[in-house]
Amino acid sequence: MTVVAIDFKESRAAQEAREIRRIIRRTGLVTKSERDVLMAVVNLWFYHRSGPEGIMHPGCDKIRRRAKVSIITVKRSLKLFRERRVLRAVAYEKGGRKATRYVMDLVALRAWLDPSGVKVASGTLVAWPGKTGSDDTVSKAGNDTLSRDQNDTRYKVSVEPQSSVEEGGEE
DSSP: OOOOOOOGGGSHHHHHHHHHHHHHHHHOOOOOHHHHHHHHHHHHHHTTTTSSSSSSOHHHHHHHHTOOOOOOHHHHHHHHHHHHHHHHEOTTTOOOSSSOEEEEOHHHHHHHHHHHGGGOOOSSSEOOSOOOEEEEEEETTTTTEEEEEEEEEEEOEEOOOOOOOOOOOOO
């Protein structure tokens, strides 16, 4: 059995990191200061996400030094990222003596900064089986219906198969 060593620069994780950094650099949706804070936070996430806890806990001062901005700018930017659901606080949300623990959602980051990269699939979104409750239709466009359970916010995509029989006369 031969083991092939893959250089980190060629790995999937490195490709993903390069793509995310490229999206951040090229976006026009945030100010330069917010972009610098986001780049500092993303770099911290790439460093800490494979750790034993899978979380990061950067202090505002550490981010300030890396992004070379003021503390107020860091706090304002972190608030924006939480509102956009790019950052999710998992512990010590109010801060205080301990740094807030965060998890970064790279899918939400891509959807926010690079909406052209979001892929759309035809089909029907229906409630994921889980908690009990009646289905509530949220929107309907053509044959596509977005449904969700009133007690649950998870969604499920079920694609309806296309008919393979063509309409027309028989020969």
